[in-house]
Amino acid sequence: MVAFTSIAFAATTILGLASAAPQNPPPTGVIHRIFAGSTTANNGLHFEPENVVAEVGDLIEVHFLPKNHSFAQSSFDKPCVPINDNAVFSGFQFVTAQGEAPNVFTFTVKDKNPFWFYCSQTNGNHCQNGMSGVINQNFNSPNTLAAYKAKAAGTGTSISPPIPGNGGQVVPNKPL
Numbered sequence: 001m002v003a004f005t006s007i008a009f010a011a012t013t014i015l016g017l018a019s020a021a022p023q024n025p026p027p028t029g030v031i032h033r034i035f036a037g038s039t040t041a042n043n044g045l046h047f048e049p050e051n052v053v054a055e056v057g058d059l060i061e062v063h064f065l066p067k068n069h070s071f072a073q074s075s076f077d078k079p080c081v082p083i084n085d086n087a088v089f090s091g092f093q094f095v096t097a098q099g100e101a102p103n104v105f106t107f108t109v110k111d112k113n114p115f116w117f118y119c120s121q122t123n124g125n126h127c128q129n130g131m132s133g134v135i136n137q138n139f140n141s142p143n144t145l146a147a148y149k150a151k152a153a154g155t156g157t158s159i160s161p162p163i164p165g166n167g168g169q170v171v172p173n174k175p176l
């Protein structure tokens with residue numbers, strides 16, 4: 001029942017995306033939930049999970065916990081800044097005082113390349129303080145998440161990508 005609902009939800013979401021963004025790969029129906037924020041880890045400056053392995057066509061669904069977080073795409077080489085002007089970016093529209101924000105940010109995995117992400121909140125320097133993660137890290141490469149975080153710790157102010165909501169969709173957070 002739960003699985004069926006998830007798949008139906010994913011199919012609906014992807015169909016919605018398909019008309020807006022025809023370059024999306026066929027959906028697998030698999031959803032990876034990433035929680036931005038934490039009630040326990042690293043004073044809340046944490047993505048859980050922060051190291052995700054996903055297939056092309058899988059859906060990433062970012063849920064937001066308290067504080068004012070975002071989900072933004074960077075490169076490995078330059079943590080805490082957008083990978084380019086077209087970086088995936090949730091925007092800051094998921095502020096919640098308690099529990100999960102009413103909406104989630106979703107996007108489809110388009111390839112198997114490492115996808116580095118960070119929270120671009122400058123109030124408290126979330127990225128410099130460890131709020132980052134990766135989808136499809138190359139485990140044979142020295143470009144590890146630990147290396148990214150170490151580099152992030154030494155960077156200056158974070159920068160948000162230019163287009164809030166870019167590369168994904170803001171949809172209601174449906175209970176499982």
Ligand SMILES: *[C@@H]1O[C@H](CO)[C@@H](O)[C@H](O)[C@H]1NC(C)=O
Nearest residue numbers: 068069092095120121122123
């Ligand atoms: C959330 O953070 C962003 C970026 O720092 C800021 O522009 C926005 O006003 C904040 N929203 C709230 C409700 O605090």
Ligand SMILES: [Cu+2]
Nearest residue numbers: 069119121126
């Ligand atoms: Cu944050």
